Each structure stands twice: as C-alpha cells, then as structure tokens.
Amino acid sequence: MISMNKVSKHYGSFQVLSDCSTQVEKGEVIVVCGPSGSGKSTLIKCVNGLEPFQSGEIIVNGVSVGDPKTDLAKLRSTVGMVFQNFELFPHMRIVENLCIAQVKVLGRSPDEARAKASSLLERVGLSEQAGKYPGQLSGGQQQRVAIARALAMDPICMLFDEPTSALDPEMVNEVLDVMTELAQEGMTMMCVTHEMGFAKRVATRVIFMDQGRIVEDDSKDAFFEAARSERAQQFLAKILHH
Amino acid sequence: MISMNKVSKHYGSFQVLSDCSTQVEKGEVIVVCGPSGSGKSTLIKCVNGLEPFQSGEIIVNGVSVGDPKTDLAKLRSTVGMVFQNFELFPHMRIVENLCIAQVKVLGRSPDEARAKASSLLERVGLSEQAGKYPGQLSGGQQQRVAIARALAMDPICMLFDEPTSALDPEMVNEVLDVMTELAQEGMTMMCVTHEMGFAKRVATRVIFMDQGRIVEDDSKDAFFEAARSERAQQFLAKILHH
C-alpha cells in the first residue's frame, strides 16, 4: 500500500532524511519512534506529499507522490492525517469541521456529509459536542474529533504524528483507545508516537529512526525483546524506565 | 516548615481552592497530583505568594504569606520554584541566569555569585553550557539550569510545578534524576507532577486534588496501595495503565 524507496531530503546542507526505505502492507500498523529531531514527522509528511523530498520514490496505492504530474490534493484526500496539535479549524463548529472537506473535496451533498459526520462523532463518543467550537473542547476531545474528521474522508490509510504528546496525561488514553479500535478494525496506519504501551498492543512493526535514517525496522516482538542497534536500546531504556 | 490552614481562593464565583489544609515538615517530599484544572498549580503558587488567596492562612518558616505586612520578595527569595516551562531569562546567558538574583536580591558580590553558579552547574552536569543562551539548550538541559538557578538562592525548600511535562520523553529522566538526588539529600520539596515513578521512589506523602479540594493526603504507600477516594482510584487507573 505504501512503499518508500531510498527517500532523501535535505534543507540546504542539513540532511533530514537519508535513504529511507520501507513497505507498509494493507492492514498493517506501523509505529515510528526515535529521538526528537530524528526526522519522524518529516518522514510521515513525505508520505502524503506535505513535505517535498529531493530523491527517492514513494508510492501510495500505486501513485507516485514525488511525481510532479500527480494530483496531490486527490492523493491526500485518500490518506487521513492526524496532527500533534489537532489542527481543527477553530472558526468552524465540530460538525462543520467534519463536513467541509467531504462537501468541497469529495463533492458529497451536505446531507450525506452530515450523516457521515454524525455517525463518526457517535463512534468517537462525541455526538453531544457536534455544535460546539473546537476551543470549547478539551484536548483529548479535540484529538478524537480530528481522527473522526480524517475518517470522514473514507481514507485508505491513516497517518498519525504524535497524536497524544500535546495532551494532559489523563486524556492520553481516550485517544489511544480510539486508535486501538481503529487498528483492530484493520485500518492501515503509520503512527509516530512514544506510547510504547500502544505499540506493544497493536503494532505489527516498529520503525526506529535516528538522525534521518531508519535504523531499525522490525516486527514488534523483535524490537521490544532485542532491539539490534545500541541507539535504539538506549532510547528504549530512557523512555521506558520512569 | 510549610503549614496551610483552610486556604480558599476564587476567581469571581469560580472556586479554585476550597479549604485546603496540609503540613510539610523539614526534609519531606510531597507529590501533588490530580486532574487538570484541579488547582494544583494554584495551590503551589499560593505557598510563595505568587497567587493571592482570599481566606485561610499559610505559614512558611514562621512567616505568614497572606499578611499584607510580609515582605513577599524576601520570603520568595528563600523558597525555590521551578516552572513547567523552565522560564529561564532568554536574554541572559546561563551563568547570568544563575547570578542575577544572587547579586540583585541577596546582595552577593559578582565573584561570589559566579563561584556558586559554577558549582551548581557542575552539580547538574552543565558546566560546559555556562556561556550559552537558554535558547541554545535542549528542554531537559534548560530545566536542569532552572533547578540550579533556584538552588543558587540557598532556598530552605523547593516548589516544582510539573517540571517534566513540557519535555520530550527522552529528557524526562535527566530532570527526574536531579530531583531525586535533591530529595535524597534532604531538601524539603513540594512537587506537582504526574510522574508516578518518581513519586514511588522518593515521595514521603502524596496529595491528590480534585476540583480545588485536597481529596487525599496520604503517605506514599497508603496512596498507591489503597487510595481511599474513588476519584483518585479512577485517576490512577487512567494515568498508569498505558
């Protein structure tokens, strides 16, 4: 479904991604982790063309992302994305946040869009908040709306960039629960996250990045039981012990 | 050393603190936890008079904080405080951050202040960074500087307000390590934090707050083994399970 082949990217002389290659099959859940600044966000943004890259190739569902002839907007409408800071549109009500792209991009009728929105809000447990504005919700609620918003486009896969790291500790689980459910329903997912509990529960594979390189790309068990690289071991030690 | 007696505070009709009472003895390490908005930060800021309160009494080292005749600046110089967002002074070098209050508030000579600063930077493992500006350090390093800055005033006790919650997961431990060491050396501490590992390791007592009230005020073991209130149990469940 997603295939990356020797993707490299640099800002000036600074190498953000070096020769990153990996494959994601339909239904897989990939967790991407690694130290701050290692290029996780950049990698995941390359998948739907939010960040351009200089060399290599990314194919999503048979379409080459880097190809200048690709209709990126169309590609992106089939890939859901959830951001660290939710990025709901603050001037629209929750239900409008869910409907706007359905109507304007997919061309659904407002009624159809509303029906879809309601069922998704139901699913993330927020039917009651439909008429509110994002600023009136807690962080955890906002992130659940953001997930619902992405799902409203009927994406073929979902990208998550640290979806829980801006949340109060209490609210982390309500978001992880939604994600877990999604994974169990067979959604293809790439998640940048440090929630190792989540990784242990649902990941099929874990990718560990350092300094722009994919250092480990293992099955979950292999990674947690015996990460090969020293860097990954150090990282795990730091992140797990407290 | 710190004694609170029926402290209440409200913004307009909104009650932020209701009848909070507790005692902190010399050498004790108190961890304060509770859901977001429960008044933890407010409680701790009342201790050194950063937040005024409407009724009740707080005595720190024999001085009443709420008394209008108290010289608050003097009181605060004897109580160290560390903030969630570090709050280093970005326009000053690290060493200047450590010296300025020593010179301007305590009236130490610049040389004396510098000597003190060096030894504290040594202690938090940052001697090399003395000449840099805060913006050039990582979050974990900045927070360690902030702790050193507070210690430079030779405080009789230290207050921490979520010192690790703005940090990347990798950096949490380097700060917790410094705090653990401090606790083990016998510093009197009040820490708002959700790091339950830290609490288990060094706390003498845990205070659990909810909706402006101190709901639990137990010894560490009592709290973790059998929190009495349902609210605290729920909270622990949410925060520990992932």
Add this chain to the structure above:
Amino acid sequence: MAYNWNWDVFLQPTATGDDTYLGWMFYGFKMTIALSLSSWLIALAVGAVVGVLRTVPNRGLSGLATAYVEVFRNIPLLVQLFLWYFVMPELLPLAWGDALKQTNPILQQFFAAMLCLALFTSARVAEQVRSGINSLPPGQKNAGLAMGFTLPQTYRFVLLPMAVRLIVPPLTSEFLNIFKNSAVCSTIGLLELAAQGRQLVDYTAQPYESFIAVTLAYLLINVVVMFGMRWLEERVRVPGYIGGK
C-alpha cells in the same frame, strides 16, 4: 491673549455667499468620509490579494507582491500624492494625459487622492494580512492540505477566515489611519475636512474656532469607527478561541 472668540462664525454666510461656513465644514466632512471609505474598500481588496500572494510558495508571485509592498510603504504619502496628481499624467502618453486633465478637476483630485490613499494603505493592509496568515499555527495549512484541499481552497476555507479574524484589531488602526491620512489630500486642493478648516481660517481669520471644530470632527469619526470595529470584533469572535468567550 488678545483674541476675539467668535463661535457664530460658523453660521455666517461665506464670502462667496453660497453657503454658511458650517455648510463648508459639513461639505469637507462628507468629502473626508467619501474619500476615506472608498479608499478603504479598494485598499482592503488590493491588500488582501497582495497579502495572500506574499505568503504563497511561488517565488515569482511572492516577489512581485513584496516589491509592491516595498514601493508603497517606503515613499511618504505626501510625496505619493504629488506623484499621482502632478507627475502621473505627465508620464502617460500625451493624448491620455490631456484627456485626463480635461475632466472635472474635483473628480481628478478626488480620484488621484483616492488612488493614492488606497494603494498606500493597501500595502499596509497586505502586511497585516500576511502577518495574520503567518501567525496561524503552521499545522493549519498542513491540516487543510492533508484533507485534500487544494492550496487556494486551503486559503479560502482554512487560513483566511482565521487570519481575517486575527487582524481585525490591527486593521482598526489602519482604518483610522486612512481618515487621518486623508487630511494630507488637501495639499492637492481637495476640499476635505482639514482643507475646509484652513479655508475658514483664510476667509474669517478665526483660526482657533476652526481648529477646534476640525479636531472635534476627527475625534467623532474616530469614536464611531472604534465602536464599529469593536462591534465587528465581537461579531466574528470564535467561541473558545483566545480572546473569545
């Protein structure tokens, strides 16, 4: 101070006998309002386009927009006014210039002043629009794109609605500035409020009355605009957002 105060001067017929001095002031007041409002509408439209262009990834377009802003920002309004009124017709092809000059002079003055004020202000509006867009979290643009919006759609549905709300307060002061700057237009002979005030001094030699009246009129405009914009600010406020309820 030996001064003959004479507030009745406003009720006296003017030297040319066609009106009272109060009527003159009122004419000037209307001229100021008409000039400022029409310039403001143009400035908003042009400024919004230029401001958006400054933030687009296309280097050519954003360079062009930047050049526009720099030119109109870095020449004093007074100089620009003279350039529009006196110099521009000389730079046009002869026939056009002559045709332009034969039109009604009041219209010439009005349009030169309007164009000048509008473009001068549009550069400032463009800067506000740009800073409004740039002050949105960068993730907003990404979020819009990630939903499958095209770039223009992202601007239309995501970035501009918020940016416009954010810049209402700074735009208020630009809006006020346009009224104040319109006072400069009297230098090309346009009979707006300040000019009528000065005429009154010329004709009646009662400077203090005239100054006080003109100053009060500007204060009045100011108060009305401030209340209007504050009302607008309330109207567009987003619930739950910073500064919102």
Add this chain to the structure above:
Amino acid sequence: ELTGTLKKIKDTGVITLGHRESSIPFSYYDDKQQVIGYSQAMMLIVVEAVKADLKLAKLDIKLLPVTPSNRITLLQNGSLDIECGSTTNNTERQKQVSFSTTIFIIETRLLTKKTSGIKDFPDLAGKNVVTTAGTTSERLLRKMNEDKQMGMNVISAKDHGEAFLTLETGRAVAFMMDDALLFGEMAKARRASDWTVVGTPQSFEAYGCMLPKGDPAFKSVVDDALAKAMKSGEAEKIYAKWFLQPIPPKGLNLEFPLSDAMKALYKAPNDKAYD
C-alpha cells in the same frame, strides 16, 4: 513710555519678520536661500526706522517664513512682529490684525498661454480655471462663477507654484491672480515667452504689511517710515529694481510699468482697503 511691540523689540533687541517663500517678486528665496523682493526691501526700510526710533545700536533680525494659511495666526499669537509679503488689506482681516500703509496696489487678472485664445474672463465659461487657495482672487472667481452661471471648474491650488504647475501642465486654461504675481510666476516658467497676462482687471487690491492689532505706536512708526520712503522716491527706486530690471533666479525682466494707482499711492500714501 513704550508699550506693545516696540517695547518688546526694545527689550529683546530682536525683531521677527514674516516673509513669503515664493511670492515673486515681492518676497521669495533666491538661489542662495536669501529672502529678497520688493516687500522684503520695504520691510527692511521699516526695520531701519524702528531701530532709529528706539535708538538701538543693534537690532537682530529673525526671519520666519509664512504661508497664506498661517500668517494671520502667527501674527496674532505674537510669533511675528510684522509681515510684509503679498497680503491683501481687507476689512475682514482688519478684525484680527491691523495693516500698515499700503505698499503695493495690484489688479487681479489672468495668466494664460498665448495660444490659448483666452482674451478675457467671459472666455473662461465652461473651462478649468486655477487660482490659489485662500486668496481674494479665489473668492472673486467663485463669486463670478456663481453670479454669472459660467460653469467654470475652479481649482484651488495650495500655493502659487502649485497653481502655476496646474496651468503649465494643461489642467487649467488660465490662472487668476494678482497681476504682479502672475508676472512673477511667468519669470519661473520654462519658456516665459509662451505666457501672457490678459483680461479686464476684476479688482484693485492693496497690499500692506500686517501688524499686531491695537498697537498704534508701532503702526505709526511703520507708516511714517513707509510714507517717507514713498515720498522721497526711494520706493520708486525699489520698484524699478524689482519690476523693471532683471531679477533672480533667472534674470528675467518683468517689465511691469508703474501703474497710475501706484503713482497716486506714492504721492499720497494711505492704508485704505479696497473692499
């Protein structure tokens, strides 16, 4: 016992003169930024007289440029002791300031291009005509337009220079102003020979020096000095210098002969306003 302006001048040893910046040939800057012109010369005669009258060994002169819109205010608020430029003496202004003996008498006429075909005021109907804001010409022109329904578009320029620019660039077909000033503007033109002054004079106007109101002692010193200069023939020499000989900045000769009204004035100096 001295009072008012004279006392102030005596006490401070300073006299402040108001002048114009581009009223050629009455009061304007030459290319070294010195103030020169007919009115300026007359004003310096007054200064000498004041100095003699106060028996001062030394009298400092301060010069302050004024515009049509601020000259009265500046005189009223005491910033100026005297203003000589091209200020018309009329009854309205007399309410706020007082005027010295008339120093010049002009007629209001039209400056136009020789090829324009404009011969007199009726030719202006339906055309764009420029004049300078705040002048008596502006009033006359607007009134004429109103009374005779001529359908002119009257442009009021900020100053004479701007008015002439309006004429020169073809925005207006004629510039109505005091004839002497029109000759002065011609002197600045690119090609002075293209221009001509035409039309039946619409009014006579008397230029005077403006003095603070209600200071008869000062006024009499000023008036005496001016009258003396006129009767002694000194004034006529000054006239010749500025109106019949080449003058800065371009060395043009205005060739503006002494009118009958001026001759009469020099014979019998007075401070009469013409309206």
Add this chain to the structure above:
Amino acid sequence: MHEFDWSSIPGAWPFLWDGMVISLQITITAILVGIVWGTLLALMRLSSIKPLAWFAAAYVNLFRAVPLVMVLLWFFLIVPTLLESLLGLPRGSDVRLASAITGFALFEAAYYSEIIRAGIQSVSKGQMAAASALGMTYGQSMRLVVLPQAFRNMIPLLLTQGIILFQDTSLVYVSALADFFGAAYKVGDRDGRLVELLLFAGAVYFVICFSASRIVRHYQNKMKVA
C-alpha cells in the same frame, strides 16, 4: 510626454542637505523622546493604579484620533502661545523646529507606548512569576527581566515605526519648515521644476526607507535564529 530638466538639483544640494538634516534631527529626537515617554505611558497603562492607567489610555487614544497634520498645527500655532501666556515666557521667535519636534515626540509616544505595551504583554506571564519567585521586586522584575525582552521582541516594530516617522516628517510643511521634502518642493517651486524635484524626493525617500527596512528585516532574521 513631459520633458524633464534635472539641472536645478545639483545647485540646490546644500539646501536639500540642510533639509535632510532637519528631517533626521526631528526623526531621531522624536524616536528617542517618544520611546522613553512611550515606555512610561505603557507602564502607566498596565499599572494597577487606576488614575494613571486612565490618564495613559486617554492620552494614547487622543493622540491616535487626531491627524498628525492637525497635531503639528496645534503645536505650531496654539500650544506655544498657551505655554508662553501661562508661564509668562518671552516670545521666542522661531519655534518651528522646536514645535515640530515636540509635536512629533508627543504624537509618536502614543504609538510607541502601544508597541511597548504589546511587547510587555508578549513576554510570558511565567517570566514575571519566575522573577518574583527569585525574590525580585516588581521594579527589578520589570527592569531586569521583562523590559529587556519586551524591547528585544519589539525592536523591529519600533524601527518600522521610526521609518514611518521619518516619512511623516514631510508633513512639517504646515509650518513652512524646510525639511527634506519641503526643501525639494521649494527648490522645485522656485525654479519651476516641481515635477522633477518631486520625483527626485520620492526616489531619495524610497532609497532611505527601503534600506532601513532591509536592515530591520536583517535584524529580525538574526533574532529568529538566536
């Protein structure tokens, strides 16, 4: 098209230069005085002492409501007279420069105070709390911690306002003071070359203001990195 004749510019250099000196003199004095007075106004506006806050708010709003041209006229024609009659001062003769500088400084202070107030508010509340927690008094916290940061954040805006101020000096024509624009206009008027001199003045202003804004931009970028 117009035939241009630039010949009067070289001869007028000294006069134009004098004009530029006056423009700069007004700009620089008004910036310095404006910033000092503006800072005081900003502190008053933020102070908890109500009358001070009201005074500052009224001052700022009044000055921001009136066109600069009117302010300059007031300060040129009316305020000196009032002061002299109130204080019984002898009549100074040429108050044009002094009144222009005063008018500008007081007017700009209103704008600067708004910039500085925003600067103070842009410093996070936590900084003030951190300074207080170290035992600093309100004065010390302001002086040592908040104001230095506020100024640093606001330097680009302060400089930009300075550039606007420099442009606005052309408005002193109301008092016939020959600043750079006035000088250019007068030369053009005298020689019948207004169009050329106006174009020239426009070009000079553009070069100066554009260079200055480049410097501001450069500074801004440097700060972003630091």
